[in-house]
Amino acid sequence: MTTLLEVKNLNIRNKEGQSLVHNSSFSLETGKTYALIGESGSGKTLTSKAILDMLPAHLQMSGDIVLQGEHLQQLSRKRWRSIRGGQIGAIFQHPEQALHPSIPIGRQFVDLMRSHLPVSRYEAEKQAKKMLSQVLLKDTSHVMSSYAHELSGGMNQRVMIAMALLLKPKILIADEPTSALDVKTQAEIIFLLKELILDTDMSMLFITHDLLISGYLADTIGVMREGKIIEQGSKENILSAPEHEYTQELCRHCSQRFLGKGEIPYA
Amino acid sequence: MLRSMIHRLFMLIVTFVLFSLFVFTLMRLAPGDPASMLLLEIGAVPEQSIVADLQKQWGLDQSFIQQYLAWAHHVFQGELGHSFSSGEPVLSEMIERLGPTSKLIASSFVLTLFISIPIGIWMGLNEGTMADRVVYSMTILGLSIPLYWLAILLMYTLGVIWPVLPVVGSSTIRHYILPVTAMTLVQSVYFIRMVRSYTIQYSKFSYIEAAKTRGLRPSIFYPSYLLRSMFIPILTLITTSLPSFFGASIITETIFSFPGFSKYMLEAIFRRDFPVIQGSALFVAAFIFVFNYMTDLLYFLADPRVHLDKQRWEV
Amino acid sequence: MLEIQRLYKEIHGRPILQDIHFGIEDGESLAIVGESGSGKSTLAQLIMALKQPTSGHIFFDGRPLPSKGILSYREWYRDIQIVFQNTGSTLNPAMSLFQCLEEPLINFTRYNRAERKHKVLEYWGKVGLNENLLRNRPGKLSGGQYQRACLAKALLTRPKLLICDEMVSNLDVLLQQQMIELLISIQKEQGLALLFITHDLTLLPGLCSNIMVLKEGKQVELFSTSALYDEAERDPYTVTLLNSSKMFETAWNQWT
């Protein structure tokens, strides 16, 4: 099991010097899924943006991010272009906002493909359709010709997954991909992700606030609160024997909601 | 779509009528009574009887509204009366002088666009770099340079110390160089800043950021992703800044004694030539309102989905 | 105390609330639970007279819902106060925290400056906040502190009924527990009636004596909290609310 991506002492500070992410370190193994759990404002999304070097201009980042021996902070724009989309794919919480509103989806697939590989327009379209069918979208030619606002949330997310995996990246970063969807679609997308990851050696960084989903998808779990990774370990240890008080509260809260049969704490 | 275009047309007419009412009231407020003013102007003694007939003839004794309606009736059919000083019909005098002014405005307008849009976009994309900060601080100073002072400096350097360019008149192309340069410099400072802020704003949109995370090639990313979405705001900027070029042309034409429409209008003030002032003001206002209406129409044809709440800024 | 009778509300022709009917007595606490879009926030706004119902009535100690006249509104707000979810800023960012809390006292009471200062300090301590925070702007507070400040502001005029509209939804799990405990202690101490609006059923045990479930603007059921977990009696919709992620049950049992 080789380490694909190593994040060491990641610090993100804003202009006033407040640290939003503090000394966070973790690593992504090939073929394994790492779930980063935290509530809103805990800095988990910032961490994922830092990996892709997409932090907003007013934030300063320090620390070391190494992708298979390559230090990501010193990369040139050109090298970054081949890594983003090529080596690291990304999907986000609001899929309809991640697609250009006035360009048909098919064209966006072709643009993506031709930015990384010297393929003809026809070849790119064929690849795109193959990918779209892999994400269980039936009428691919209809999807290719429609716009982002014409598709449902679930379908848009499937398009985003197809786009992220189009160039067979080594790492997939999923930043709360299902929190904006209704419960039923949420489950479909989670099952789809599990399947797509299963038979490849791709690693996934899954960011969520939902303990249940990460329990289902992840091999290792990291719990983040107020910018610090307070606890990290295999899924079994974290869920059955959490050390940190906050993680215990998370598990209790989740099991009560889930099981419904837990004892009534303050009867 | 059609309903709101008719609504806009109605609004345009209401606005223009309000403006003409405003001009008319100002005329009525003018000190001195026009009849005796005219008599003095042409050297006759303003006896009571003659003044009274003139007032009657011009209907000055009727109520304010009746006077306005009578006046508006003439004006809206293009009869703008005769200039006090030259006695020529105002309309023909204005049209004669439109040539040089429209050439001046058009050339500096186009030049400003060609200079400012590329620089603005380039600065927006390199936000925060040293070059961006240097040029940005230059634009801060640029906004504070008075056009008339800049024109004098240009006139001094290129007309006095190293007399290469003509400084007065508008007969040959070379006469246009100095005025156009002055206007272009001042206007493009404002344009560069606006285009830069649009570029910064639009490159932070979610779908543009997402496109970056997919590592699109620059030759694909900039033209068809970033610039395509910026087309409407830049078009708005262009159409809403035309009136400010007219404002600048008044100063430029005066300094370089450039015999255009704006200079003619300004001189009318010194001669207190009411018909000319009134005629040119209404003409310019009509042109600007119709121009704005045309651009609204253009938006609807280009992209009906566009939501029309443009900011109308003026330098 | 609070009577809601056959309440209907339509916005742009779309029915938001249909035939809502319940009451709250002195010192009692009722929770209103429903997913987003079930109309629970609209209900809170109707009770606070920020919106007028399409039909139906709301009474408080016999007085009807105010619709015109500042005095009737003031009278109503003296007895009922609300703490919002605070997605935006519910405290005036241009004022210091002291001025924010002083506002209800200025409008509802004729206390002089010293009495107001004393009252503000008393409640500021009651919600467990440090005194020297009062000088700076609301923007400086953390999420938990902000909601405590809003709670203090709502309690200053000793209302009879306090409405909490998704008050803790933005806080993280630990802070939620602390806020619930604070609410429980204040409710006991002041004999305050409570209307707690939320989408998360797990917060309610110990806080509210009764629970009303809303679905797409209609009342599903009203029951005592102790009967929350015996699924036989509960309406199927309430059960789904409880076990929101049934699909993962099998997987969950494996790991723990």
Next chain:
Amino acid sequence: MISIIRANKLPTAALLYIILLIITGLAAPWISPYDPFHTNHQQKLLPPSIAHPFGTDYLGRDLLSRVIHGTSESVFPVFIVLSVVMLIGLLVGTWSAFLGNKLDMLMMSLTDIFTALPSMLLTIVVVGFLGFGMENVYFAVILSWWAKYVRIIRGLIHDVKKEPYITASRVSGAFGLRIITRHMIPNIMPQIGTMLILDVSKVILTLSGLSFLGIGAQPPSPEWGVMLLDGKNYLQVAPWMGFFPGFMIFLTAASFQIIGERLRRER
């Protein structure tokens, strides 16, 4: 305080310059070396020298003292004009934010006249009919600027009306005027203040520009625009006559612009 000054040296310098300017304007009669209106034909058109740092004009008047006396003619009126504009903007803007849409439409077309048309055109029409002199020029400038402030303040009030703290203020018993004065206006003042400072810079240019065109202040007033006009006529012979007043206009306008920019970046 020191750190603030060191952080932004330029705005502090600009602020010092403005304070100095206002002091010289107020104390002009005492500190100006010569009487600005005293003509002396022996000393006509002298270049800048120790005796006359800014040189003398075609009537032998000392340009430095004329510039010093010109401050109260060119800068102070701007503050008066803009405070009137601001007052109108606040009253009419706030009032029109609460109008029904019929009246609102009329107000919009009324303001549309004055925002769509260049202020120079409006000024020419006003001065053309009502005659020269500073009062008419001030009236003309107020006329062409009030609409912009009404529009902006109306927009700001509309945005503020939707804020949660306004609903919260109603619930804490504030109504009508109290909400507007205590809760709405204090929250829109920062934006208006910044805009005002930037507009001071624009109006200085406009006022001097009008005097330069001969519409505003009339000779022998030491107003900078008038001095610039004289300078233009003597460009070949005495360029310094035109340079110094123009430079003062530029310097004053630039310092307000610099401060305004710094405040805008603050938000």
